[in-house]
Amino acid sequence: MKAANRFLTLLLLCCPLGAAPAHAEDGYDLWLRYRPLAGSARTALAARATAVVAPGTSPTIAAAVAELERGFGGMRGHPIARARSPADGAIVLATAAQARGLGLGLDAASLADLGAEGFRLRTTTARGKPVIAIVANTDIGLLYGSFRLLELAEQGASLAKLDLRSAPKLQLRVLDHWDNLDRSVERGYAGQSIWDWWTLPDYTGPRYTDYARANASIGINGAVLNNVNAVKESLTARYIAKTAALADVFRPYGIKVYLSARFSAPIELGGLKTADPLDPAVKAWWAAKADEIYRAIPDFGGFLVKANSEGQPGPQDYHRSHADGANVLAAAVRPHGGVVMYRAFVYSEHNAADRARQAYDDFKPLDGRFADNVIVQVKNGAIDFQPREPFHPLFGAMPKTPLMMEFQITKEYLGQATHLAYLGPLFEETLESDTLARGPGSTVARVLEGKVDPYRLTGMAGVANIGVDRDWSGSTFNQANWFAFGRFAWNPDGDAKAFADEWARMTFTPDPRFVAPAVAMMMGSREAVVDYMTPLGLAHQMATGHHYGPGPWVSDLARPEWNPTYYARADAKGIGFDRTAAGSDAIAQYAPALAARLADPDTTPERDLLWFHHVPWDRRMASGRTLWDELVTRYDHGVATAGAMQRTWQTLAPYVDAERFAKTRAFLAIQQREAQWWRDASVSWYQSLNHRPLPADSPAPAHPLAFYRAIDVPFAPGH
Structure with missing residues (x-):
């Protein structure tokens, strides 16, 4: 386990709890349940959380105090008091200046490294009274510290000897809602x-x-409240007012609102004849629109932009660059302190060589040409949120342009709502990847943090998985991806x-x-999805439109890069997309030392083999099996893991309320059944091409290939 988590691990180990009664729940409370603690943990908490002392009076402090009262009152089983001065067991919220007045023995110098959002939790004394101090430079830091203190208590950690410091490593930590x-x-x-635009702004x-x-x-x-499309x-003024109402709700919690901007708005709303970013009238229109928004929302964050991708309008419509397009918006929001998050997800039907190359080819030549309040938002991989993709080659390739990560929290391509796929390992795998851009240790995480190149802006975005379902995310375990994204951001x-x-x-x-068993199940779940959907570097093998079930045979769509056969390139001799110099040469977009490693199938990680290489079916793998036998074995392993998760969950019934247990059990059954569908359909298709026998211990698909090709999935959600 990483050093940053050792302190927390020790806290959690020191106070194990017995199983509490499992009451019916619907998942609405997420991880902020604040249920009464059991046994000694409850007794200890009663002595260490007796009252809240908070000299500040801002709406953010009011939110922090209300959360502490709600949380500790719930965990103690009776209300926690509010006090004006420290008493035994009080929780004291204080900025540096307030800390001195309360006798906490802390000064501004001791908090200097925490910045505007960091905090410190410390068991100490105030005017001779034993207290837990939450100290920070700002009120929002105190709010974050309050939540962290509650989380420690809720996890069963001891609060007796706290001394924890934490500050975010990224400035922008944003959810992108693709909501219409x-x-x-x-x-x-x-x-x-969850945005009820019809009743906004009157009802929040x-x-x-x-x-x-x-x-x-x-x-x-x-x-970001609206879809990138x-x-x-x-x-319009009507929807700016609605956005302002949400901003008012979010402001005490330190959350800024952003809007996705349609590039052609100067034509569609302003009546101009062009949206050319270099046209003076277009520049004036965007400046006036920004002024209008900031009059309604003084702390508006800025714009997110999708341009010249999947039919969206953009600067290339006028033979301008993406930098030109970003900079006109950046100039509009700069006087107000706003930023532009400009997405690098671009691909065009006019580039048939390799979709994976297009973002790099478009953006790398523009390095250093973006305004200083623009940050380019790059997906974790070069295709589209697949179960596994190598990290995007733009990371480490734009030293003069700040880049922010775009992860998917919702699970398009990963079983959507019903399959359990904890994405923490996907996030971590990407962030730990070494770009080698400035030598060993130039990880994607360090690139994002501005430690490889000195970025002015840093950030991470996640495409949200939130809706009006009572459990917010479609299933209980999908909530974990929202949680993990926040932690990694x-x-x-x-x-x-x-x-x-x-x-x-x-x-x-x-x-x-x-x-222990639940976490083990979570940690293996994403790899299981990779195995039964896209093992060994395969990608985009999902059927048309809904992206739910398998469709590796699809080859008749209008654009080549929409077809699964485009990505697998399977034939009688082999399988995989050749991205070496003999193929699309996409490997050359990585740093030279890494590109040299990836150019050789023998030094390419097997998990990415078919992403970078077209290899014969009889290639010998590290296991000693042929590629074909290894591929089938991976499919089988994914199905077996899905079945094992079902069995594990069944043993956990005593610890989970009936409602959430039953829903998860049903979804795991769906996952196991559909994992088998994925495996059988995929194996049938590839076997129809290579005519090779299955490994001796691998069962034949339950149906002929025609059965799987005939399956239709109409009315799938999310489209």
């Missing part, structure tokens, strides 16, 4: 959008506040297993008899 104004959600698998129900609480608890400080109405060097452990303790129970 009609409340449909692109890639949404948890019901309608409690769910908006609970959304803000949940995000603040994991350090998320921004939300934006419509012009989002920038705060600390890209974090530990996926530690985050899973924290989430499981708070979401279910701290009982180690539950936590």
Whole structure:
């Protein structure tokens, strides 16, 4: 386990709890359940959380105090008092200046490294009274510290000897909501959008506040409210007022709102004849629109932009560069302190060579040409949120242009709502990848943090998995991906297993008899999905449109890069996409030392083999098996793991309330059945090409290939 998590691990080990009674729950409370603790933990908490002392009076301090009262009152089983001065067992919230007045023995110098959002938790004394101090430079730091203190208590940690410091390593920690104004959600698998645009701005129900609480608890400080495939109405006065109402709810929790901007809005809303970013009238229109937004929302974060991708308008329509397009928006929001997050997800049907090359080819030549309040938002991989992709070659390749990560939290291509796929290992795998851009140790995480190149802006975005379902995310375990994203956005060097452990303790129970097997199940779940969907570097083998079930045979779509056969390139002799110099040469986009390693199939990690190489079916693998036998073995392993997760979950019934247990059990059954579908359909298709026998211990598919090709999945959610 990583050093950053050792202190927390020691805290959690020192106070194990027995299984608490499992009451019916629907998942609405997420990891902020605050249920009464059991036994000695409850007794200890009663002595160490007797009152809250907070000299500050801002709305953010009010939110922090309310959360402490709610949390500790719930865990203690009776209310916690509010006091004006320190008393035995009080929790004291104080900035550096306030800390001196309360006798906490802390000064501004001791908090200097925490910045504007960091905090310190410390068991200490105030005016001779034993207290727990939450200290920070700002009120938002105190709010973050309050949530962290509650999380430690909820996980069963001892609060007797606290001394914990934490500050975010990234500035922008943002959820991207691909929500439409009609409340449909692109890639949404948890019901309608939580933004009820029809009743806004007049009605802002409690769910908006609970959304803000949940995000603040994991350090998320921004939300893009509308789909990157934006419509012009989002920038009208009517919808700016609606956005302002949400901003008012979120502000005490440190969350700024952003909007996706439609590049052609000057034409569609402004009546101009062009949206050319170098046209003076277009520049003036965007400046006036920014002024209008900031009059309604003084702390508006800025714009997210998708341009010249998948049919969206953009600067290339006018023979301008993406830098030109980003900079006109950046100039509009700069006087107000706003930023532009400009997405690098671009691909065009006019480039038939290799979709994976296109973002690099478009953006690398523009390094250093973006305004200083632009940050380029890059997906973790070069295709589209596949179960596994090598890290995007732009990371480490743009030393003069800040890059932010774009992860998918919702699970398009990963079983959507019903398959258990904890994405913490995917996030960690990407962030730990070494770009070798400036020599060994130039990890993606360090690139994002501005430690490889000195970025002015840093950030991470996640495509949200949130809807109106009572459990927010479509299933209980999908909540873990939201949680893990927040943790990694705060600390890209974090530990996926530690985050899973924290989430499981708070979401279910701290009982180690539950936590250990549940976390083990979570940690193996994403690899299982890779195995039964896209093993050994295969990608985009999902069927047309819904991206739910298998369709490796699909080859008749209008654009070549929409077809699964484009990516697998399977034939009688072999399988895989040749990205070496003999193929698309996409490998050359990586740093030379890494490119040399990836150019050779023998030094390419087997998990990425078919992403970079077209290899024969009889290639000998590290296991000693042929590629074909290894591929089938991986499919079989994925199915077996799905079955094992079912059996593990069944043993955990004593620790989980009936409602959440039953829903998870049903979804695991769906996953096991569909893992078998994926395996059988894929094996049938590839066997029809290579005519090779299955390994001796691998069963034949249950049906002929024609059966799987005939399966249709109409009305799938998220589209």
